[in-house]
Amino acid sequence: MTMRRGPVVAAIVLSMFMSAMEATVVATAMPTVVADLHGIELYGWVTAIYMLASTVTIPLWGKLADLRGRRPVMLAGMALFLVGSVLSGAAGGMVALIAFRGIQGAGAGALQPVALTIIGDLFTIEERGRMQGIFGAVWGLAAISGPLLGGLIVHTLGWRWVFFVNVPFGLLSAVMLVTFYRDPERSAAPGRLDVAGAVLLTVTVLALLAGVGGRSPAVALPIAALGLAAFLAVERRASEPMIPLSLFGDPVIATASVAGALMGSVMMASLTYLPLHVQAVLRGTPTAAGTAVAPMLIGWPVASAVAGRLMARTSYRVLVRTGLVAVGVATFALWRLLHAGAGTSAMRAVMLVFGAGMGLANTALIVMVQERAGFAMRGVATASTMFFRTIGGAVAVGALGALLAGQVAGDVPEAVLREMLGPEHGAGLDPAVLHAAGGHLAGAMVTVFGVIAVLGGLAALTGPLFPAVQRHATRPRDVVAAE
Template identity: 50%
Template sequence: MGDPTPPDIMRKTHRPLTTLALATSLFMAALEVTVVSTAMPTVVGELGGIQSYAWVFTAYMLASTITVPIYGKLADLYGRKPVLLFGIGLFLVGSIASGLATSMGMLIAFRTLQGLGAGAIQPVALTIIGDLYTMQERARVQGAFSAVWGVAGLVGPVTGGLIVKYLSWHWIFFINVPVGVLTFALVVAFFHEQVERKPQQLDYAGAALLCAGVVALLVGVQGLGMNLWALPVALGLLWAFVAVERRAPAPVIPMSIFQSPAIAISSVAGALFSAAMFGATTYVPLYVQAVLGSTPTVAGGMITPMIVGWPLASVFAGKLLLRTGFRPLIVGGLGLTMVGTVLMTLLLVQGASLIALQVAMALFGVGLGFASTALLIAVQTSVGWELRGVATASNMFFRTIGGVLGVGLMGGVMVSQLMKDPSVPLSAANALLGPERGHAAIPEAMLKSLSGALTTGLNINFWLICAFSVAAFVSGLFFPRVSRNTNAPLSSDSAAAPH
């Protein structure tokens, strides 16, 4: 018989290179936040469709969010590797297709495809980290993965601005391709697992009801009066989802976990601060470029302090938990986000210092880093090992759903302001984001009216961001006293990621 040693060696996972692959996969997701936000005003200026501005973001987030629990189930059933590879492949196909889009409708459709792939990347990558490293080792790995988000936050706006200026906005999607191909190859070559088949099935009915309910809710929220019919439809679908989940043997989101006050309040607070965060990353660059007249690079640079401050603060939060407990970090962090968003709203005016605006965004990010880390680890501490995975996934789900609905609501506000004057065609608003030579084709009075309407809509959105931050802070005040388990991880791999 042959020597079994060589095949065994070949099938052994190479932890450092597998970890590198997971880091590059998360880097792709992190880069999407700043690069796309930086380029979107230019995209609208070229493709038109300012009325669909928010859908470029919400379609991506909605697709990635709803599929998170489904991919989690599939990873348990069929293994992490095939699910992660599928997600990376789908993400790359969506990226290439988005870069080739020639209309706003095509871009939204292909961003949805990209989001369907992204839904597998972050949760499965973080699950693999949990498989490969012990609790004690994860604290060290956390620092490296926090650095991934920090680097992406630094290079994203600059990269997006340079691409738009010297190449074309299409390349903001193509830059994912070499990173994705490298990641795919590393996972194939160096990550191996032995899958233990589990006798459980996907909750298809629950997943379908959840998807339909959230889409209907988004349509109703974004319609602002035009599609109010969707709100009762959404409530009916979500009620049916809860009823199905209570009876399902393997529910997408077990309703029983929300009997824990820590998990319930963390879900509410997470949804609220995510609405504020995604609103800021979506509309601050638009305001700085379209209203203040700055370049795409400067516009994207306004959100860099927030995206860098988040992971840096999350690392310190993990180290402070044993000293302070959860409540001080949660209340203090959410208080900082409230202060940061109030300052941001007051500073987003003509003639204001952009440096002061960046300081406000940094406060916002640092507060998010402290609060989000403490909230997530408190959730993980509140349940046993057998529920920790689903509790973590549910918390991430509510965070992103909050962001989707928040951005959708703000998109509806902006469009409603632009449509107030029936004599001004909505399509003319695209000229505000296009090159200056395009302004010449629009009468001066019309441009002035459009500019005023866009400014008003965005100012309302910034006060909505403040309202979400204040509500998150208030919900944090009700967070219960959760005992600190010294055997629990001091920091969370997923807490450092702004999603």
């Protein structure tokens, strides 16, 4: 079977860019959304539910792609993502927005893992290795450009277009896949889907996020623990488990999972709460909030591309450790800047270092895991790394949202906060009330970023735990599709 790889790769890059960007583009728009729809106590959930839905469905979509074919699963995920986008843009309240973001996130869970699977079908092992830095740069570019684009869209079109803008790009990607991509023939009959594992994983993650987010933790956290125990028991007996537990017997993959969760937590927490600090405390515009985190747009893809080149001349561990240390230093510096009441210029410099650290560590970490797992287990090993990175971000955003709400409860009335986040930035409020509310919120943000700094420090400490990974020579495999 032959097909044109160029248009297929373009469609995949477009879908990956869109799904990765959507995870962060909403962060800059959220202060304006809260001012319009109200519900500051639900602030963190709008981002967290998207990451949660995409996280728990990643293994499910990946298994379905093996059982039913790449193209129908990719198109189904794309359709669900676009339906969620339209509904989110039309939401009339925070609860509805959260529900529709869950639909959107469930569709997004298909886009990245199935896209990477299609790349595996199109390219030899050697070609995939050379392209890893490129695709890492695309993911980083998308994830970090989200806040900047979000600020521009909110300023020019309104926050609802942050969601509506996905539709034309998603449709274009789908049309290109239908036109140019054909699934390879499967030599074996489809196996059984691990439905019990998928259900238990979903229940576990939902309960965990609810518990750390302050929603009935005395009930939710025990449910999460029981769900995890049941999930592990089911996975040990499943013939085709959602996440093979044997992977985590490897110290490289086990350490990478921990590091990935910590990296995801500090990245998503910073991208979610730094724009809130800029708009509510520093009284900046949505565009200013976006530019505060936008330097990661430069740091991540550049460092990812550099890492792709350096991997041929240095060890994976050097790149991972260097990147993790940079992340730890950047989160500590960011906390100190907020504590000192610094402006956005200093924050931009720190976020550049932050992005460079993420680019170095993430690119080398994925390649390290893939090489350690070997070809037969490479897909599921990559998916598990994505799973832990995303769940780390979802839990951190939800937990810090609860912490922030608890810090300002009783001190900053919601009506006052809405005025502070509005286009006038509280200009109509009594100056004494505005000053007091700003002080309380600034103190709460220092606490939030203190926790982020601790998580960044823990990420840096995982670096020395990585053992050496021996590179293995690879032989070219048949390419399913060629130009």
